[in-house]
Structures are given as structure tokens and as C-alpha cells.
Amino acid sequence: MVNYRFLGNSGLKVSEITYGNWVTHASQVENDAAIKTVHRALDLGISTFDTADAYANTAAEVVLGEALKGQRRESIEIFTKVYWPTGPKGPNDTGLSRKHILESINGSLQRLDTDYVELYQAHRYDYETPLEETMQAFADVVRQGKALYIGVSEWTAEQLREGAALAKELKFQLISNQPQYSALWRVIEDKVVPASEELGISQIVWSPMAQGVLSGKYLPGQPVPDGSRATDQKGGDKFIQRFMNDDVLAAVQKLKPVAEQAGLTMPQLAIAWVLQNPNVAAALVGASRPEQLDDSVKASGVTLDADTMAAIDAALSPVAVTDAEETYTVSPKTRVV
Template identity: 60%
Template sequence: MEHRALGRSGLFISEIIYGNWLTHGEGVERDTAAACVQAALDAGVTTFDTADVYAQGAAEEVLGQALKGVRRESLEIATKVCLPTGPGRNDRGLSRKHVIESCHSSLRRLGTDYVDLYQAHRFDDETPLAETLIAFDDLVRAGKVLYLGVSEWRAGQIAEALRLAGDLGLRSRIVANQPQYNMLWRVIEPEVVPLSEREGIGQIVFQPLAQGVLTGKYLPGEPAPAGSRADAGGRAPQFISRVLGDTLLRRVQELRPIAADAGLTMAQLAVAWTLNRPGVSAAIIGATRPEQVRDNAGASGVTLDAETLKRIDDVLGDLVDRDPAKTGKMMDVRPEWRASRS
């Protein structure tokens, strides 16, 4: 497993990050979740990503239990705050109240005294940005958070946060951005990536497999494979159905010979593609089985040559979305991506 610096910070993270959205606490039994975490550790993964809102806190609890007994200094644990975690009006957003309370709750569920990376899960238009940045800075000064990041923020929002942190004389600054990014969804490339590279912010990207579609296991005109996320319980099928259109699935199958020529599985090709993009520090993978973790981890250290990258672009062509105005939106805005069947 290769490690990379997170942006221009001094923190090194594993190229492959294990994440537990839609799995721990809702779509995967605890024993299986623990086995997946162990598979990640065995593969050399040291960085783990979660959020307070995942399964309403259960995902943090499951991850904390699975990592119990592992030397804390050998791990980089990341979590997030902003999305609703309860019925109260203050159980959401980036107010000082919610940020501080949510951090304390996350630390308790994870069973740790600090998190390595604390991320604003979304931008909060209802809270003064200065209030949020000061609350984050206070957590850093208290030793409960080591580094700060954001997720799915637009370039202008990130730029304003950096400017304001400087004006306020804060000790901490944003070093990470967690966007949705893969071969098909490249909306961060025109604006977010250039800004981040100038400012030393590393991208830790989620959905490198586009909800599993880029693994090639979903075939046009056929039902979802038994045991896949699209065939599972919980919320996973509603997200995956947005990218199961036959037009898209046929094009994905054309990537098979490219993966074969590179000596990679389809999943490894997709993950390696993100790791070969400018500004990317790591790719977050999710899994419902340990073998998926081992397969995805095989993308670490893989270099894709220019010809391979061009072949991928030639295959996907007009299906690729690079519209920066869609930053922060789910991958459901292209009609040709959507499933026409129920």
C-alpha cells in the first residue's frame, strides 16, 4: 500500500481509504463489517473515513469497534459533520453548537480521543462561515481534531473559507476536500482542482467506482446480480438505480479490454484512474465483502500510461460530465445514465 501526503500538509494517508457509507450499521452485518475492516488493515490501509450521519451514528460505532486494539498512532481516522443527525433544529448544519456537540459524539462512538481529519460534510448557507471556522479551529487547539477538510464544497466556497481563515488569524486551515469523482463524474476538474492545487488542498475522492457501476458487474438489459448493492436492502438501491441506464452500462462494458490489457480488474482500473489524476491524494472505497477490499486495494501504486487514459476517454466520450455547476450534486442528472427499468 502506497501512502501520499494530504495536499501540502505533513499528514500521510493511505492511497486507498476504507469508507463505510451505506454499509456499516445498515447494509452489512457487524461480523462482515469487521472482516472488511480487517481485510483493509491486512492490505496496508491505514486511513478510515466515516461520518456522524452514516446510519445515524451506527457506522462510527461499528468502525470504532472494528478498530479496537489497533495501535491508534498507526491509523488516520476521518469523520464529518453537517447533515441531520436528529430531529432537533440544531441537530444539523455547521453552527458552533452542532459542530462541537457532534465532534464529542463522534469521538465517543469511535472510541478515540481525537480524529485525524474532521470535515464539513456540506456547506451551510444558514451559519456564518466565520462561526464555523472558529469552532473548527477551537477543536484543533483543544487537540480533538488534527486536520480540517470539507466535502462537496464549490470552489468559491473553499476560496472564501481560506480567505476568511487568514483574516481571522486562525491556526488551522483546510487541507482536504472530499468530492464525488470518477471516470464519469469529473465536475471538480474545471474549478475545484485548480484552486485546490494552488492552495495545497488534497482531494480524497469518494465513489471512484460510481456506485459499483464501473466494476462492470451490472449488465445492460439484465437484472442486478444477486448479492450486489443494487439487489440489497437499505438505501443503496435507490442511489445505484440512478446510474444503471443501459446506454451507460453498454459503454462501461467497452472498458473491459482496456482493463485486461493493463492487467487489472475493472474495479482496479477505475480506482487507479482516480489515483492517476492531478491533485488526488487518495480514493475512498466501500465494501460489502472482504474480497472486494482486497481487489480494490490492488489499485494502489498502479500507473496508467497516456495511451490507457486516452482509450478510457475515447470509450466514455460524451457520457462524461464536467459541468462545475453540478459540484455537490449526486450522479443522477444525466438522463442516459438512469435506469429505464424498475
């Protein structure tokens, strides 16, 4: 079963293994299989589910809502997001304007078939909307009871500080950030994590297995496995490319004996590694089949000793990306349409 952690400086607990449905629901996975996987997550003690309006252009929220139908609402936590283009992708169907936020939360709630979400997240930073407008809209969403808390995704340390200050003025809580984080992608450690610790903000990290590379299934000099993320032309192949070189893949293979010594599979080792960071509240995992979750949840509650952590660093430090400047490149400078 899964352990639980507080999300930021709040009283909300979330399952430290959180189910995310990016690139699976309404995309890679048929709806029946997606629903069975969500039900397996619930059976394993995963109570927290993360989605976004932009996933499969709103269809992923519909699938998640259908999968959670009939569950005791108070026993689960639902997260969704707003920013990327949705619907017909007109000029106001994107960004963090007041118009888009207030319209988007209503659409998300309808698709998820719920009156509220636990966490509503800014999927990126919107450079074209005044931050005051964005945070006021989020404050109104909270006051209307449509979201209990507010979070963000891939914000820089400075953006987190500015957002948290406005949230405090407006008397609501900014409690989370959702960045990419793994033993191969460590760019949040230098600035984002210290700022978050100072502000009472937790990380909900995506891609803890580096798009599956840390599973060890991609071998240097070998063709990629059929049906893997690297072959997914609906988006998955683009995100994995930065890790698909022989130097990285060879370094990852050095983790096999480390995982075996720790009594873990390589995916479990990767997930357990991110959960060793005390500022991480949850690791987002996806699954295309229910049995994949059986493996992932075994990373919950695992403590990696100092020798294991050192061995991981020794294997991956030559190829891991640690430059904090990468955190400034994620949010588009202009809205995507």
C-alpha cells in the same frame, strides 16, 4: 500493499486506498463481517478510515470504533464528518452551527473510542450558518486537540477559497475536500481541482467506481444482480440511478478489453484512474466482504499509460458528466431535518 500520499499542504500521509464505511457498517453488513473487513484492510496496509456521524445515524462510527479497538492509535488515521441530521434530528441536530459542531465532535469521539481524529470534515456547505461561525468552531476543535486537521466535502471552488482564507486567518489548516469523482463523474475537474491546487487542498474522492457501475457487473438490457448496490433500498439505489441507463452501461462494457490489456480488473482500472489525478490523495473504497479489498488495493501504485487513459476517455466521454455547474447543486440551500 498500499502506497501513501500527503494530504493537502500538510505533513500528514494517508493510504491512497482509504476505507470508507458509508452504507455498509450498521446497515448492509453485519457487525462481525464489518469488523473482519476492517481487520483485512489493516492487514493490506490501509491505515486510513473514513466515516461520518450521519452514517446509520451514528451507528457506523460505533462499529468502526469497535473494529479499530486494540490497534496502535498512532499507526492509523481516522476521519469523520459533521453536517447531516443525527440523533432525534431536532432543529439543532444538523448543519454547521457552532453548537452542532462542538456537540458533534464530542459524540463522534465517544463513539469512535478515541481522544482525537486526524481529520474532521464539513460534510456539506451550510448556507444557513455564517461561514465565519463555522470556521471559528473548527478552529476551536483543532485547538482543543479533538481534530488535527480540518477538511470539507463537496464544497464549490468559491467556498473552498473563502474557507481557506478564514482558516489561514484563524491559524489552522484546511487540507482536503471530499467530492464524488470517477471516470463517469468528472465535475470537479474544471473549477474545484484548479482551486484546490492553488490552495494546497487535496481531494479524497468517494465513489471512484461510480457506485459499482464501473465494475462492469451491470449489463445493458439485463436485470440488476441480486444483492447489488442497485437493489439496496437503504440508500444505495438512489445514488446509482443516474448511471443506470443502457447508454452508460454499454459504454462501460467497452472498458473490459482496456482493463485486460492493462492487466487489471475493471474495479482496479476505475480506482487507478482517479489516482492518476495528482490532486487526488486517496480513493475511498467500501467493502461488504474482506476479499473485496484484496482486489481494490491492487490499484495502488498503478500508473496508467497515455494509451490506456486515451482509451478510457474514448469509451466514456460520450456519457461522462463533466459540467462544473453540478458542483453547485450538492449542498442543500436549507438544512435538512
